[in-house]
Amino acid sequence: MTITIPYGRQDITQADIDAVVDVLKSDFLTQGPAVENFERAVAEYSKATHAVAMNSATSALHIACLALGLGQGDWLWTTPITFVASANCGLYCGARVDFVDIDPVTTNISVEALEAKLKSASANGVLPKVIVVVHLSGTPCSMKEIHRLAGQYGVRIIEDASHAIGGRYLGEPIGNCEFSDITVFSFHPVKIITSAEGGMALTNDAGLAKSMMQLRSHGISRDPADMTHTPDGPWYYQQLSLGYNYRLTDVQAALGLSQLDRIDQYVAARHRIAAEYDRLLRDLPLILPKSNEDGYSGLHLYVVRLDPTRTNRSRLDVFNALRDGGIGVNLHYIPVHLQPYYRSMGFSEGDFPHAEDYYDRAITIPLYPGLTAENIDHVVSSMRQALTG
Numbered sequence: 545m546t547i548t549i550p551y552g553r554q555d556i557t558q559a560d561i562d563a564v565v566d567v568l569k570s571d572f573l574t575q576g577p578a579v580e581n582f583e584r585a586v587a588e589y590s591k592a593t594h595a596v597a598m599n600s601a602t603s604a605l606h607i608a609c610l611a612l613g614l615g616q617g618d619w620l621w622t623t624p625i626t627f628v629a630s631a632n633c634g635l636y637c638g639a640r641v642d643f644v645d646i647d648p649v650t651t652n653i654s655v656e657a658l659e660a661k662l663k664s665a666s667a668n669g670v671l672p673k674v675i676v677v678v679h680l681s682g683t684p685c686s687m688k689e690i691h692r693l694a695g696q697y698g699v700r701i702i703e704d705a706s707h708a709i710g711g712r713y714l715g716e717p718i719g720n721c722e723f724s725d726i727t728v729f730s731f732h733p734v735k736i737i738t739s740a741e742g743g744m745a746l747t748n749d750a751g752l753a754k755s756m757m758q759l760r761s762h763g764i765s766r767d768p769a770d771m772t773h774t775p776d777g778p779w780y781y782q783q784l785s786l787g788y789n790y791r792l793t794d795v796q797a798a799l800g801l802s803q804l805d806r807i808d809q810y811v812a813a814r815h816r817i818a819a820e821y822d823r824l825l826r827d828l829p830l831i832l833p834k835s836n837e838d839g840y841s842g843l844h845l846y847v848v849r850l851d852p853t854r855t856n857r858s859r860l861d862v863f864n865a866l867r868d869g870g871i872g873v874n875l876h877y878i879p880v881h882l883q884p885y886y887r888s889m890g891f892s893e894g895d896f897p898h899a900e901d902y903y904d905r906a907i908t909i910p911l912y913p914g915l916t917a918e919n920i921d922h923v924v925s926s927m928r929q930a931l932t933g
């Protein structure tokens with residue numbers, strides 16, 4: 545059966561279309577005034593001082609690592625339950641990557657495991673330079689505790705907030721970087737708001753912002769203050785580092801900026817749907833997502849886990865039954881350390897047991913603002929049938 549209810553879906557309005565068409569009729573197509581407006585609006589919304597737009601969150605993670613000085617001989621740590629991009633950014637910089645197991649309750653990086661691993665890494669003189677924490681499904685990590693450990697061990701923190709724009713931690717917006725050096729958002733179509741492809745890095749550090757702006761565009765500066773000598777003429781620029789072409793276009797930024805107008809509505813709609821799922825699924829043999837009492841989730845995903853103490857149905861059978869019913873269930877994520885590319889670096893089964901146990905039992909069910917009451921009923925009754933029928 546073809547999928548009639550995907551796990552995530554963008555919402556595009558006439559206002560979005562008009563905003564994009566306006567850019568197409570203007571003088572700028574690639575990085576121009578719309579990119580700056582989008583950056584300013586996201587920085588303001590997130591209460592961060594600086595925002596640097598890029599063509600994806602993957603690019604933003606790479607540039608964030610470079611700006612923090614990550615390179616050969618360094619380590620980057622992240623959680624195994626994330627999209628591969630949260631780890632690959634370390635490899636792009638020539639650093640080595642390791643993982644910290646998840647907390648089985650929150651499914652985010654475990655603070656206890658992190659503390660223990662930092663302690664032994666410190667004793668062995670192999671502390672990581674950068675830790676990428678991921679607000680899985682939008683649920684904020686325990687940033688206060690992670691920030692305290694980062695300070696204690698001299699480690700830099702990047703928040704991969706690809707799932708979390710529109711959420712809050714301790715009452716303040718995710719992205720304000722109060723407890724991190726840099727926060728990264730993704731604007732891929734399945735995420736909370738979209739620019740088709742796109743990402744952004746936020747920081748309160750002017751030096752990091754400047755270096756990220758340079759790195760996203762070939763490492764080039766046109767600011768005489770940065771140059772090694774006075775400009776040769778009005779045409780002059782200097783390449784000061786090895787950068788990339790990671791620019792966002794004005795066409796994409798106009799879409800993102802228009803979507804940002806509706807972000808609070810989108811997240812509220814996600815919360816309404818999640819509350820329905822919480823209510824309708826609670827008697828089934830499932831572990832439902834737990835909200836973080838310190839935070840308000842962006843709710844990018846709704847992930848249920850089969851509870852092995854209450855059912856012996858196989859996850860594969862349940863998954864297939866839902867797919868057969870036209871429901872685009874998905875799995876977020878396959879533990880990164882079990883990917884063949886990472887296994888070739890020496891990782892294997894058993895390295896991160898909580899992550900692997902999560903992977904054995906998780907199913908992502910559809911969640912997006914356009915999901916109707918009938919869609920929800922269909923998902924719930926199909927799940928009930930698959931688990932108890």
Ligand SMILES: *Cc1c(COP(=O)(O)O)cnc(C)c1O
Binds near residue numbers: 602730741
């Ligand atoms: C989507 C996602 C990314 C990558 O985002 P792109 O904008 O597609 O590059 C990185 N990390 C996480 C956790 C994601 O969900």
